[in-house]
Every structure is written in structure tokens, then in C-alpha cells.
Amino acid sequence: xxxxxxxxxxxxxxxxxxxxxxxxxxxxxxxxxxxxxxxxxxxxxxxxxxxxxxxxxxxxxxxxxxxxxxxxxxxxxxxxxxxxxxxxxxxxxxxxxxxxxxxxxxxxxxxxxxxxxxxxxxxxxxxxxxxxxxxxxxxxxxxxxxxxxxxxxxxxxxxxxxxxxxxxxxxxxxxxxxxxxxxxxxxxxxxxxxxxxxxxxxxxxxxxxxxxxxxxxxxxxxxxx
Amino acid sequence: xxxxxxxxxxxxxxxxxxxxxxxxxxxxxxxxxxxxxxxxxxxxxxxxxxxxxxxxxxxxxxxxxxxxxxxxxxxxxxxxxxxxxxxxxxxxxxxxxxxxxxxxxxxxxxxxxxxxxxxxxxxxxxxxxxxxxxxxxxxxxxxxxxxxxxxxxxxxxxxxxxxxxxxxxxxxxxxxxxxxxxxxxx
Amino acid sequence: xxxxxxxxxxxxxxxxxxxxxxxxxxxxxxxxxxxxxxxxxxxxxxxxxxxxxxxxxxxxxxxxxxxxxxxxxxxxxxxxxxxxxxxxxxxxxxxxxxxxxxxxxxxxxxxxxxxxxxxxxxxxxxxxxxxxxxxxxxxxxxxxxxxxxxxxxxxxxxxxxxxxxxxxxxxxxxxxxxxxxxxxxxxxxxxxxxxx
Numbered sequence: 001x002x003x004x005x006x007x008x009x010x011x012x013x014x015x016x017x018x019x020x021x022x023x024x025x026x027x028x029x030x031x032x033x034x035x036x037x038x039x040x041x042x043x044x045x046x047x048x049x050x051x052x053x054x055x056x057x058x059x060x061x062x063x064x065x066x067x068x069x070x071x072x073x074x075x076x077x078x079x080x081x082x083x084x085x086x087x088x089x090x091x092x093x094x095x096x097x098x099x100x101x102x103x104x105x106x107x108x109x110x111x112x113x114x115x116x117x118x119x120x121x122x123x124x125x126x127x128x129x130x131x132x133x134x135x136x137x138x139x140x141x142x143x144x145x146x147x148x149x150x151x152x153x154x155x156x157x158x159x160x161x162x163x164x165x166x167x168x169x170x171x172x173x174x175x176x177x178x179x180x181x182x183x184x185x186x187x188x189x190x191x192x193x194x195x196x197x198x199x200x201x202x203x204x205x206x207x208x209x210x211x212x213x214x215x216x217x218x219x220x221x222x223x224x225x
Numbered sequence: 226x227x228x229x230x231x232x233x234x235x236x237x238x239x240x241x242x243x244x245x246x247x248x249x250x251x252x253x254x255x256x257x258x259x260x261x262x263x264x265x266x267x268x269x270x271x272x273x274x275x276x277x278x279x280x281x282x283x284x285x286x287x288x289x290x291x292x293x294x295x296x297x298x299x300x301x302x303x304x305x306x307x308x309x310x311x312x313x314x315x316x317x318x319x320x321x322x323x324x325x326x327x328x329x330x331x332x333x334x335x336x337x338x339x340x341x342x343x344x345x346x347x348x349x350x351x352x353x354x355x356x357x358x359x360x361x362x363x364x365x366x367x368x369x370x371x372x373x374x375x376x377x378x379x380x381x382x383x384x385x386x387x388x389x390x391x392x393x394x395x396x397x398x399x400x401x402x403x404x405x406x407x408x409x410x411x
Numbered sequence: 412x413x414x415x416x417x418x419x420x421x422x423x424x425x426x427x428x429x430x431x432x433x434x435x436x437x438x439x440x441x442x443x444x445x446x447x448x449x450x451x452x453x454x455x456x457x458x459x460x461x462x463x464x465x466x467x468x469x470x471x472x473x474x475x476x477x478x479x480x481x482x483x484x485x486x487x488x489x490x491x492x493x494x495x496x497x498x499x500x501x502x503x504x505x506x507x508x509x510x511x512x513x514x515x516x517x518x519x520x521x522x523x524x525x526x527x528x529x530x531x532x533x534x535x536x537x538x539x540x541x542x543x544x545x546x547x548x549x550x551x552x553x554x555x556x557x558x559x560x561x562x563x564x565x566x567x568x569x570x571x572x573x574x575x576x577x578x579x580x581x582x583x584x585x586x587x588x589x590x591x592x593x594x595x596x597x598x599x600x601x602x603x604x605x606x607x
Contacts, residue, residue, distance in 0.1 A: 029255045040226065057540030059254050076251050078589070079273060083253045085554040086272065089233070092547040095539065099547070103499065127538040134531040138524055139495065146520040147487050150444050152451035155484050163488065172389045174370065174378050189364040198367055205370040207360070225375055233553035279558045 028055050029087060036094040038217055041174070041224035043210050044167035045101040045109055046217065048125040056091055060084055102132050105167055107160035110136060136160070169211040176205050179221040184212060231376045235316035235323065236272040241286040243267075244277065271323060278328050285328040290314065291321070293334050296341040303348045309372040318346055318376050346377075353377060357385050361392070413450065413479040417443045417486035424493050430504070432497045435518040440487065447483050450476045498525055502532070503548060559590045560605040567601045 023031070035049045063084055070077045102109055102124070110132055113123050124132060140160065148156045181200040186208065188195050200206065200213075205225070216222040248261040261267055266286060269277075277283040290296070290313030302310050314320055321342040329335040353373070360368055370378070420439050427433050454476045457469045498521060501509055507529050514522065532548075539545045567580035572592050580586070580596075585605065596602040 025254045026256050053539070054541050057543050057545065061543060063254060075246075075248055079251055079258075080253065082272065082276065082554070083255060085550075086233075087254060088545075089550045089552075089554050092545065092550040093230075095545070095547045099535070127535050130538075131531050131535040134527070138527040138531065139492075142495065142520055142524040143488060143491060145523075146518065147440065147444070147491060148484075151447055151484060152480065154451075155447070155480060158484070158488055163492075168390060168393075170390075170393055172386055174382070186367045189366045193364070193366075205373060207368040207370055208366065225378060227552075229553050276558070 023055070025059055028052065028059070032056050032087075032090055032094065034220070034223060036090050036097070038224045039094055039097045039101075042214075042217060043169060043171040043173070044214075045098060045105065045123060047121050047123055048098070048128060050125040053091065053095070053125070056087065060087060060091075098128065099131070101167070102128055103135060105164065106132050106135050106139070107164050108166050111161060169209075169214065171210050172207055173210045173213070174205065174207055174225045175213060175217075175222045176225050177202055177222050179216075181216060181221060186212065226375075226379055226382065228376070228379065231316075231379055232319050232323070234375065235319035236270060236275075238271050238314065238316055238320060239268045240271055240274050240288060240320075240324075241266045242269055242274050242277065242283040243286060244283045246282055271320065275323060275327050278331075285324060285331045287324065287332045288314065288320065290317070291324070291332060291338055293337050293341065296338060296345070300341055300344050300348070303345050307352070309349060309352060309370075311372050312345075312374055315374050316376070317374065318342065349373075349377060350380060353381055357381050360385075361388060364392075413446065413476075414482050414486065416446060417483045417490075420490040421486055424490060430497070430500065432494065432501065432513055432516050434516040435494070435521065436490075437518060440490075443483050443487055447480055450480050450483075454480075494521065495524060499528060502529065506548070507533075555590050558587050559593065561586055561588055561593050561597070561602040562605050563601065564603050565601060567596070570596075 031049070031052050035046075035052060039046055063080060067077055067080055067084075109123065113129065113132075116122060122129070143158060144156070148158065177200040180202045183197045184200055186196050186198055198206075200216075200222070210217075213222055217224060243264060243266055244261045245263050246261060247263055248259055250257055250259045258269055258273070259267060274283065274285050278285055290299075295313070299310065299313065321338065324332060325335050325339055332338065356368070359365075416439060420436060420443065423433060423436060423439070454473050457466075457473050457476075460466050461469045461473065498517065501513055502525070505513075509525070517525070536546055536548075537544045539547075563580045563582055563584045563586070566582050569577050570580050571577050572589060578586060578588075580601065588602075593602050593604075597604060
């Protein structure tokens with residue numbers, strides 16, 4: 001067994017103090033999986049988790065580099081490779097879900113990013129922002145080139161914000177509570193119903209509208225399932 | 226969510242194996258494993274257990290609940306109660322399927338276990354259909370779903386959520402000025 | 412009836428199942444644009460008459476034609492946009508080179524849109540993780556740490572698996588191999604998965 005794999009990488013932020021609270025790799029992978037499921041099930045695009053993505057990629061690269069140095073026939077190497085494959089799948093699938101939503105809601109995503117106040121966490125990572133802008137320009141100039149410019153003068157533009165559907169925040173979602181929340185207002189579905197409040201106990205599971213619990217998804221108090 | 230992704234999550238669950246080889250501790254990104262010593266029980270994630278088992282490098286110790294008496298009790302309780310009873314594992318269905326498919330020789334009375342788990346699953350899915358039906362017809366805005374597993378939720382997810390969204394659209398389109406999303410909404 | 416042609420465009424896509432891309436209907440598009448031109452010209456004439464001669468009786472037909480114009484515009488953009496979504500899906504299915512029969516069904520502007528989309532996606536993937544890069548069009552399915560039974564369809568020579576063992580892939584030989592090592596060889600037609 002080579003030394004390369006015996007290194008204990010339990011503290012990924014040893015040498016740099018980017019993060020205030022130091023995350024262990026185990027916590028990091030847990031964070032990635034949470035973000036993956038939340039993004040998969042939330043109707044809207046959630047805040048980007050660039051730092052998690054970067055740290056996970058660092059871990060993977062580091063591990064792959066170590067595996068290069070391992071002697072052939074090392075029994076541990078194949079186990080490490082299987083783990084790498086599993087983590088890379090979650091990471092790719094997470095980034096794919098985000099990209100799909102960016103494409104689906106591009107005018108709204110860009111609008112939200114534009115109206116973001118200084119100091120707020122940005123919705124998009126820098127590379128996602130670049131992608132969204134290019135996607136917008138590409139699609140807009142396509143529509144213009146192939147049809148809009150051949151239409152009567154008063155019909156040569158399309159308001160993308162109106163034309164592309166917005167995320168439906170009123171969609172229902174399934175969730176599990178990680179930190180207890182009290183007095184959550186449940187809006188009535190029909191006129192003859194009344195609104196009421198519920199408490200969300202730790203570890204309980206619920207089906208309700210995304211809009212009601214959206215703040216708890218970003219704060220990490222609930223997990224979408 | 227694709228069922229293969231639920232199975233992927235189930236594969237993270239920990240099982241006990243009895244290896245027939247020795248190996249030092251492994252420092253995986255997601256936590257440490259081992260050391261492995263022949264004949265000594267050790268905890269590993271299911272994905273590794275199945276891999277080792279296929280290569281005939283270990284015997285899998287069935288989880289405690291994977292036992293005919295215990296499962297019979299659970300099945301009877303599930304049939305008696307109207308509510309969903311607590312399950313032995315959040316991935317009981319997937320684990321049963323995985324372990325019985327790849328390690329049935331390590332699991333006593335595998336066939337009976339398969340049938341029992343299937344019975345429990347069927348009873349629960351029937352309850353789930355009933356609750357989904359009443360959720361929709363009563364136009365509820367909130368439901369508590371304790372004890373439901375991810376795979377169970379997954380069986381009704383798209384059907385239930387699509388129906389609810391559709392009904393919401395029909396209701397909100399009755400109000401003027403709510404036409405959004407023209408490009409894809411012919 | 413106005414707008415029939417544009418609805419026909421929509422119907423054409425609607426009839427196709429999700430993954431399919433029918434030939435770009437340039438002719439249909441031109442006909443709708445011609446109808447729009449005619450509607451617009453008639454409206455110009457009527458608007459002028461309404462203004463100059465105070466012909467208020469023309470206003471309802473002006474409004475009707477304008478609605479038709481908007482509807483035609485909406486249908487055409489929906490037609491074009493839905494096609495883009497199908498083309499996008501093909502990128503994820505086939506990779507960056509589309510099969511010729513698909514390309515054949517695309518108009519020049521769609522080919523250009525697709526080229527730009529590919530470029531954006533590639534630079535996005537290259538810049539992931541602070542410039543390290545990650546191909547997210549791979550790993551579409553959860554990995555399976557399992558072994559599978561495969562049969563060799565042609566002589567391929569020696570093949571090393573992760574634990575360092577070297578096996579000889581000879582025509583008609585059968586092996587028990589890690590699935591993740593075989594997938595590419597299966598796609599290349601060297602191995603075939605033996606279903607038990």
C-alpha cells in the first residue's frame with residue numbers, strides 16, 4: 001500500500017482560511033448531497049454553492065492524483081475509484097439540474113441577478129452567469145434572424161420576460177424538517193377554506209407549497225425530498 | 226427522480242460484512258473504512274458490500290430487521306393501522322431488492338423475506354394512493370407524511386405534483402391577467 | 412380563417428413525440444409571414460382611413476387583425492422556441508456531433524444557434540471548479556459498483572482492470588468485469604453484456 005492513500009485528508013481547509021467554519025470532507029460531501037436534492041426538487045433555481053463545488057472538485061483531483069501514484073494491483077485503489085465515481089455523479093447531476101433551470105428560466109434568472117442588492121449572495125456562479133448571458137443573446141438573435149425581422153415593424157420584438165414561463169413557486173414539494181419551525185401559515189386552497197398554522201417538527205415530513213417554505217430551503221432548515 | 230437515483234442513495238446505507246481478506250484502514254473522502262480482517266465483522270456502505278460480495282471477498286450480514294418473524298409482525302401492524310407505521314429502514318425496499326439479488330445465499334429464508342417486504346410495500350402503496358386521492362379531492366394545502374420513504378414518495382411524485390399543478394393552473398386561469406409563459410403555452 | 416397556417420406549425424410539432432425533430436417548415440413559416448404582411452398592410456390602410464375620414468366603423472376589424480397578428484407572432488415564436496428545446500435535448504443525447512439526419516432537418520440559423528450553444532456549454536464546463544473543468548454531459552446515470560458478465564465480440568488484446576489484473580479479450584471469451592470498465596468497450600462493440 002502506497003503512502004499516497006494513507007494521507008488523512010480530514011481537514012480540507014487546513015492551509016487556506018476561505019471558509020470561516022472549517023468543513024471536513026465528510027461534511028462537504030453531505031453538503032453536496034443536500035444541495036443536489038434541494039436543487040432537483042425545487043421549482044426555482046437556488047443560490048449557487050460554488051465553494052462546495054470547488055472544494056469537492058479539489059478533493060476529487062487530489063484523490064485522482066494520489067491514485068496515479070499507486071502501484072498496480074492495489075486493492076484500495078478500486079475502492080477509491082468507486083467512491084470518486086459516486087461523488088462525481090452527484091456533482092455532475094447537481095450542476096446539470098442547475099443548468100437545466102437556467103436554460104428553462106433564463107430571462108427571469110438574469111432579471112433576478114440584475115436586481116440583486118449589493119452584498120446578497122448571487123444566484124449564479126460566475127460561469128453560470130456567463131452561460132446564461134450567452135444563452136439569452138444566442139436565443140434572442142436566433143428568433144430575430146429567422147422570423148422577427150421578417151415581421152411587420154411593430155412586431156419585431158418579443159418581451160422575453162413575458163414569453164418564457166416563470167418558475168411556479170406555488171408548486172407542491174415534499175420536505176423533511178431539519179430544524180423545528182413554528183407557526184407556518186398555510187394558505188387556503190379555495191375560498192371556503194380558512195388559513196391555518198402548522199408547526200414543523202424536527203424530522204417530520206410534509207407536502208406543501210414551495211412558496212411557504214422557500215426561505216427554510218435556503219437557510220438549510222428543511223431538506224426537499 | 227429516477228428510481229436508480231433512489232437506489233444510489235440507498236447504497237450509502239451501512240451494512241455489516243464478514244470479509245475473507247485483510248486490508249488496512251481506507252481513508253475515503255466520505256469517511257474512513259476498515260481495517261478489514263478475515264472473519265471479523267466490519268461496517269461498510271452497501272455499494273462496497275455488493276462489490277466485495279460479487280467478487281466473493283465477503284459474506285454480508287443481513288440487517289437485523291431482515292428477519293421473517295420481525296417482518297411478519299410489521300406486515301400485520303401495517304395492515305391493522307390506518308396510518309403509515311414506522312419502517313425499519315428508510316430504504317427497506319431498495320435494500321431488500323439489492324441484498325436479495327446479489328447476496329441471497331447470505332440471507333436465511335430469502336424468498337419469504339422477499340414476499341413479506343412486497344406485502345408491506347403493497348399495503349403502504351395502497352394507503353398512499355388513498356391519501357393522495359383524498360388530498361386532491363379535499364383540496365388540501367398541507368399534509369404530514371411521517372414514516373414515508375423516499376422510494377414510496379417517488380412512486381406518486383410526478384403524478385401527484387403534476388395533478389396539483391394542473392388544478393392550480395385551471396383555478397388561477399379563471400382570474401384575468403394571469404397569462405404567463407406564452408412561448409411554450411400554445 | 413386567419414392564423415390557420417401558424418396553428419398548423421404548432422400542430423406539426425405537437426404530433427411529434429418529444430425527442431423528435433421534424434424538418435424545418437420554411438414554407439409554412441413563409442406563408443404565415445405573408446399573411447402577417449397582408450394583415451398589417453390592410454390595417455395601415457384602415458388606420459389611415461379611420462384617422463383621415465373618421466371611420467370609427469373600421470376600428471373593430473383593425474382590432475381583430477391586430478389580434479391575429481399577435482397570435483401569429485406568438486405561434487411562430489413558440490414553434491421556433493420548441494424546436495430549439497428539441498435541438499438542445501439532442502446535444503445532451505448525442506454529444507456535440509449530431510447525426511446527419513438530424514442536421515438535415517435544421518435550418519441554417521438553427522445550426523448556428525446550436526454551434527453557439529455548444530460553445531457556451533463547453534466553456535461553462537471548462538471553467539467549472541475554478542478552471543479545472545468537468546464534463547457534466549458524462550455520468551448521466553448513477554454509477555453501479557457492480558460486476559457484469561460480458562462476452563467478447565472481437566479480439567481486442569490485453570485489458571487491465573483496476574486492481575491491476577490483466578485479462579486477454581479474445582473473441583467469444585466470457586469475463587466477469589467491473590461494469591464501469593466495460594461500458595466504453597460495450598459502446599465500441601468490443602464487448603457485449605450477457606444477460607443472465
